[in-house]
Amino acid sequence: MKKSRIMALLVTLILIISGLSGCGNQADTGNTDSAQTTNGATAETDSTATGNTDTAKVDEIYFLNFKPEIAEVYDAIAADYEAETGIKVKVVTAASGTYEQTLRSEIAKSDPPTIFQINGPVGYENWKDYTADLSGTGLYDILSDKSLAVKSGDGVYGVPYAVEGYGIIYNNAILEKYFALSDKATSYTSVSEINSFAALKAVVEDMTAHKDALGIEGAFASTSMSSGEQWRWQTHLANLPLYYEFKDNTSYDSTVLAGLAASEIAFTYADNYKNIFDLYTDNSCTQKGLLGSKTVNDSMAEFALGQVAFVQNGNWAWSQISSVEGNTVNESDIKFMPIYTGVAGEETQGLCIGTENYFSINSQVSAEKQQASIDFLVWLFSSETGKGYVASQLGFIAPFTTFSEDEKPSDPLAKEVLAWMEKDGITSVAWTFAAFPSEQFKNDFGDALLEYVQGSQNWDYVVTTVKDSWKTERANASAE
Amino acid sequence: MNRKNNKYFPIFVLPTLLAFSIAFVIPFLLGIGLSFTEFTTVTNAKWTGLRNYSSIFANKDFLNALLFTVKFVLVSVITVNIFAFFMALMLTRKIKGTNLFRTVFFMPNLIGGIVLGYIWQLILNGILYHYGVTLTFSPVYGFWGLVILMNWQMIGYMMVIYIAGIQNIPSDVMEAAKIDGASPFQILRKITLPLVAPSFTICLFLTMSNSFKLFDQNLALTAGAPSRKTAMLALDIYNTFYAGNGTAGVGQAKAVIFFIIVAAIAFIQLRVTRGREGTTE
Structure with a gap:
């Protein structure tokens, strides 16, 4: 009798506990909850009069931040801005990879974000009911290269705030060591001579042959194929063959426009993609079968620890590399080289430079709030305080005319990006992946690559999958 | 009154x-x-009629997920209940340390699905590492990985329910059977099994609906890799919902179909097992 009562109690307890643990899994709601508490607290704070008559009534704007790694910097910026102008900037940061979800739920609330971010023309299609026209505003005026903005008709709906570049990051110390080897099979003596796929392949394969002498585990870091960690291949690397394909289509001004208009692709440069992808995986520090569990962090750690000489990534990777414990890579040894894939004339190819970070202003909030939001962004990119934050702490390469030469970012990879941009006779590769039809397309691409690298499918399967997926996803997107 | x-x-x-x-x-x-609209946020829905429902079957993802889920449910319902029942039998034998074992077997159930998924991903990948492959190598690995994970998590819970059922069997019936010379197998077959039928109802219902709705473990263990071949229904719905422009409505439509399937199965199953209980009482 007593026992069964204890049993009953136990069972009830269990039910309650398992019920609770079930609820606990929805982690990302935590963000919005805390957002609401700050909101409640700030509603009471009185705003002092601002200089601008338009925005005098506005006491708070709301910025939904995309980049968790710099969330704290934005909090500091918001505090400074409030001290200077009296306008409270509420900064909420979406957890990594959940921006769309967070934006979707936040924008439906009674106090929606006034500043949010879209990822380019495709993101604009999704959010066009919410993006205000920014042409003629102060923010658009200070944009250095007007062609970078997201436009539709005469309107400007997204203004880029950070230019980024990616390529193959290499550890110069290891390469110097290789060039000094007495029994190397190639005749190259400096990195500047490596300006084509053939040269890269020769050097990389010879480095793999000498990996014990060089003290590395492989030439390239792991090709991270874990789910959600494939973006370096399905997006960044995939950019190259499609950039060349759309570049061949001369009836459009840019490869992005040509890509957006393409209902089908021929994937003409598929073999070039295979070239470089095979080079990565054949000379990797990890066996092919195990790549499915590798993450980007793993690859960056391998590079930082000096186990590999090359890794494909962008200028944002510096903070990641330098923060790895036991990092052996010197700031002066970390350099960029373009991703060569064996396309004719690639000796003049530069890094892949572009952006997928665009600020948009919510068109569904009051005109005063929109103006106040624009004022904040203009302040951030043109006032001394704001620029100081951007250059030193946010680490953006900001494409605005307000930045002078000595206000450029200081980290080694960002400097390399700028150096490559300024090289004579070198053409940067545009970020054509902004024209990719959907996330689904990228995931299909990545999934096919995983099966290819594990040996369960051949290369033809990848090519067919990519072509089919582009066709169906583009059709879906234009049916809307 | x-x-x-x-x-x-x-x-x-x-x-x-x-x-x-x-x-x-x-x-x-x-x-x-x-589910009948196209929407980005819930406040700006536009009516599109049945278009979402027709586009569910535009690609094979949903059907594949359904098939995978059904296979998974079949296997895991059977294995979880068999293991749980025999564990319960053993732990009602008054062996030393019974309580300790019950607690230990029950513990996995207290850990959240995401955590479990990652832990098992590490364990299974650690084993597969010796063969130069990972969980994502083939959908078969992902399938059995999920079955193992589900068993590990659910057995303890079901075991507790079976233990409660077994302990409620009146001891006079048992004694009478023993005096009549029934073998242990006969006791199990003719007395224990029929008398714990209500526990079976609950356990079958719980394992079935839990396996059908499985999401966290699926997301953490394989996330559908390779090529969404190990995505179960709930994960497929989630993926569709966030796939891109205008797919939120399709995901919603899938969710409605999912609800109908789960409700129908649960209903039928409840009716069938209730009926069986009736005849044995």
Whole structure:
């Protein structure tokens, strides 16, 4: 009798506990909850009069931040801005990879974000009911290269705030060591001579042959194929063959426009993609079968620890590399080289430079709030305080005319990006992946690559999958 | 008496009814409504009729997920219940340390699905590492990985329910059977099994609906890799919902179909097992 009562109690307890643990899994709601508490607290704070008559009534704007790694910097910026102008900037940061979800739920609330971010023309299609026209505003005026903005008709709906570049990051110390080897099979003596796929392949394969002498585990870091960690291949690397394909289509001004208009692709440069992808995986520090569990962090750690000489990534990777414990890579040894894939004339190819970070202003909030939001962004990119934050702490390469030469970012990879941009006779590769039809397309691409690298499918399967997926996803997107 | 009840009826029921409506009925109806619309946020839905439903079958993802889920449910319902029942039998034998074992077997159930998924991903990948492959190498690995994970998590819980059932069997029946010379197998077959039928109902129902709705473990263990071949229904719905432009409505439509399937199965199963209980009593 007593026992069964204890049993009953136990069972009830269990039910309650398992019920609770079930609820606990929805982690990302935590963000919005805390957002609401700050909101409640700030509603009471009185705003002092601002200089601008338009925005005098506005006491708070709301910025939904995309980049968790710099969330704290934005909090500091918001505090400074409030001290200077009296306008409270509420900064909420979406957890990594959940921006769309967070934006979707936040924008439906009674106090929606006034500043949010879209990822380019495709993101604009999704959010066009919410993006205000920014042409003629102060923010658009200070944009250095007007062609970078997201436009539709005469309107400007997204203004880029950070230019980024990616390529193959290499550890110069290891390469110097290789060039000094007495029994190397190639005749190259400096990195500047490596300006084509053939040269890269020769050097990389010879480095793999000498990996014990060089003290590395492989030439390239792991090709991270874990789910959600494939973006370096399905997006960044995939950019190259499609950039060349759309570049061949001369009836459009840019490869992005040509890509957006393409209902089908021929994937003409598929073999070039295979070239470089095979080079990565054949000379990797990890066996092919195990790549499915590798993450980007793993690859960056391998590079930082000096186990590999090359890794494909962008200028944002510096903070990641330098923060790895036991990092052996010197700031002066970390350099960029373009991703060569064996396309004719690639000796003049530069890094892949572009952006997928665009600020948009919510068109569904009051005109005063929109103006106040624009004022904040203009302040951030043109006032001394704001620029100081951007250059030193946010680490953006900001494409605005307000930045002078000595206000450029200081980290080694960002400097390399700028150096490559300024090289004579070198053409940067545009970020054509902004024209990719959907996330689904990228995931299909990545999934096919995983099966290819594990040996369960051949290369033809990848090519067919990519072509089919582009066709169906583009059709879906234009049916809307 | 009746009149009194009527008078107080609203007072006692209203708070619960309100909470139930706000937290369940209204979102549920809203969800069904949204499945006929195209929307980015719930406030700007546009009516599109049945288009979402027809585009569910535009690619094979949903059917693949359904097939994978059905296979998974079949295997895991059988294995979980068999293991749980025999574990319960063993732990009602008055072996030393019974309570310790019960607690230990029950513990996995207290860990959240995401955590479990990652832990098992590490364990399984650690084993597969010796063969130069990972969990994502083939959907077969992912399938059995999920089955193992599900068993590990659910057996303890089901075991507790079976233990409660077995302990409730009147000892006089057992004694009578023993005196009549019934073999242990006969006791199990003719007395224990029929008398714990109510526990079977609960356990089958719980394992079935839990396996069908599995999401966290699926997301953490394989996330559908390779090529969404190990994505179960819930994960497929989630992926569709966030796939891109205008797919939120399709995801919603899938969710409605998912609800109908789960409800139908649960209903049929409950009826069948209830019927069996009736005949044995």
